[in-house]
Amino acid sequence: MMNESRRPAINWMDVLWLVFLAGLALLPPVTEWHKQLILLAFGLIQLGEGWLVTRLPGRGPAYVVLIKIGLATLLIDHTGELSINSSYWPIYFLPVVTAAEYFGPWATLLWTALASAAYCSYLSPTLNPAIAEYEITPESYFVLAIRVLFLFLPAMVVNRYVVDNRRQTRRYQELAETLAETNRRLEQAQAEARRSERLAALGQMSAGLAHEIRNPLGVIKGSAEMLTQKLKDSNPLAMELAGYISSETNRLSSLVTRFLDFARPLHADLTPQDITTVLDRALTDVATVWKGETVRVEKEYEPNLPLVAIDESLCEQAFLNIVQNGYDAMSATGGVLRVKAAKSHVEGREGVEVRIADTGPGIPEDLREQIFNPFVTTKKTGVGLGLSIVSKIMDGHRGFIRVAEPSPASEGTGACFVMYFPAAGEESPVGTSAHLVIS
Numbered sequence: 001m002m003n004e005s006r007r008p009a010i011n012w013m014d015v016l017w018l019v020f021l022a023g024l025a026l027l028p029p030v031t032e033w034h035k036q037l038i039l040l041a042f043g044l045i046q047l048g049e050g051w052l053v054t055r056l057p058g059r060g061p062a063y064v065v066l067i068k069i070g071l072a073t074l075l076i077d078h079t080g081e082l083s084i085n086s087s088y089w090p091i092y093f094l095p096v097v098t099a100a101e102y103f104g105p106w107a108t109l110l111w112t113a114l115a116s117a118a119y120c121s122y123l124s125p126t127l128n129p130a131i132a133e134y135e136i137t138p139e140s141y142f143v144l145a146i147r148v149l150f151l152f153l154p155a156m157v158v159n160r161y162v163v164d165n166r167r168q169t170r171r172y173q174e175l176a177e178t179l180a181e182t183n184r185r186l187e188q189a190q191a192e193a194r195r196s197e198r199l200a201a202l203g204q205m206s207a208g209l210a211h212e213i214r215n216p217l218g219v220i221k222g223s224a225e226m227l228t229q230k231l232k233d234s235n236p237l238a239m240e241l242a243g244y245i246s247s248e249t250n251r252l253s254s255l256v257t258r259f260l261d262f263a264r265p266l267h268a269d270l271t272p273q274d275i276t277t278v279l280d281r282a283l284t285d286v287a288t289v290w291k292g293e294t295v296r297v298e299k300e301y302e303p304n305l306p307l308v309a310i311d312e313s314l315c316e317q318a319f320l321n322i323v324q325n326g327y328d329a330m331s332a333t334g335g336v337l338r339v340k341a342a343k344s345h346v347e348g349r350e351g352v353e354v355r356i357a358d359t360g361p362g363i364p365e366d367l368r369e370q371i372f373n374p375f376v377t378t379k380k381t382g383v384g385l386g387l388s389i390v391s392k393i394m395d396g397h398r399g400f401i402r403v404a405e406p407s408p409a410s411e412g413t414g415a416c417f418v419m420y421f422p423a424a425g426e427e428s429p430v431g432t433s434a435h436l437v438i439s
Contacts, residue, residue, distance in 0.1 A: 017046045017094075024088070034078040042071055042094070053102070061102035065111050068095035073118045084122040089147060092119055093154055100158035112155040116148045195373070214256050221249040268311035268396045272424035275308050275315075275352050276301050276341055282319035283339065290327045294334030302342040306423040308352050310397055318390045318401075322356050322417050325386070329360025329414060350423045351399070357416035368403045398422050 025039045045067050053060040072091045079088045092115045099111035121127050123136070123144075224245040231238050283297060326337045336359050344353035363371060372391040394401045404416045 014046055018043050038071055038075045065095050065099045069115050069118050092151055096151055096155045097158050100155045101162055105159055108155050108159040112152050116151050217249055217253050268314055270309040272307040272309050278315050279319055282316050282323055286323045295330050296336050298338045300340045305352050308421040309424040314393045318393045321386045321390050326358035329358050335359035352421050354419040358414040360414040362414045
């Protein structure tokens with residue numbers, strides 16, 4: 001296993017290695033130029049180690065260890081009459097420690113075994129003809145075995161420290177990721193809480209204003225109707241003005257009704273149902289109103305969808321609002337309304353995800369985070385309460401609604417709304433109902 005945190009190109013440890021190599025260069029045999037060249041090569045590879053590992057993260061460490069084993073073997077060969085007896089044999093600690101820094105335990109043991117084999121190769125008469133002139137005593141084999149075993153000592157010690165350090169670093173990274181995710185959810189929850197508080201305050205104010213406005217509207221409308229009856233055909237201009245008063249009063253009354261729908265608590269009678277049945281009914285209702293428009297509806301329902309606990313009337317109202325918005329967006333040029341229903345899992349909860357996407361102009365980027373707030377709309381004649389009511393209905397169903405990025409290949413460039421409904425649980429089995437007050 002490779003170390004994920006790369007060492008810098010030159011650090012203070014590299015400087016210490018260079019000082020160490022310089023000290024070896026000053027020790028006998030000083031006049032052996034092969035020795036000096038090999039130590040210089042050690043210094044260069046030590047300085048370039050970080051660069052090589054960065055350029056070749058997969059194979060770089062292996063190349064570095066191989067080069068160091070080769071240089072150590074050459075140094076042994078040029079620093080003793082009989083290479084196996086060279087006083088410079090501890091130079092093999094350098095590639096062994098390097099392997100322990102970069103690799104896992106088993107790979108470190110394999111590299112250490114390779115370094116030991118390189119050192120013991122001088123016992124072979126083929127590779128070291130001079131060895132044939134000497135008789136190797138059991139004591140010599142004993143010393144050689146001790147040296148080889150001691151090569152494994154720094155490998156195990158250093159690698160254990162490195163592995164523990166990697167494990168601790170990984171643990172800190174996981175903890176940091178967990179804290180970041182927790183902070184993100186906390187910020188999201190705080191934002192939702194602030195939004196709920198604003199909506200609650202706005203709902204109370206809207207309810208009060210709506211009630212106060214509805215009474216004068218009733219008086220104005222009644223007065224306009226009486227005026228129309230009194231004037232009849234005697235004053236056409238006054239009749240026309242009275243008609244304007246009556247129609248505008250009706251429009252204001254409709255607006256007040258929407259304010260009241262937004263402000264009053266919604267009582268949801270949740271029963272397990274097939275979501276596609278309600279969705280089809282909403283699509284049919286809107287298509288009937290927009291009959292003749294060049295809007296094509298494409299439906300894709302996943303089979304065997306779980307039942308979801310919904311209030312049929314409120315759920316249909318939410319679908320009607322989203323589908324109506326899609327038709328409005330495509331009324332000028334026509335387009336395709338794609339409706340998908342599929343199984344989904346959110347935070348371990350099974351449910352159904354309904355995705356409604358149109359090919360209209362879409363929602364501006366700066367409005368996507370605010371589109372569900374009251375009085376935020378992209379329509380010239382809208383008041384911006386429709387999606388707020390939909391969001392409130394989804395909250396009452398223990399689900400959510402969000403704006404998603406439509407896929408250019410399959411959903412055009414318009415708006416895409418994703419609605420999630422949790423599956424009916426044991427608290428709402430088939431045949432029973434649960435009563436919930438949405439405040």
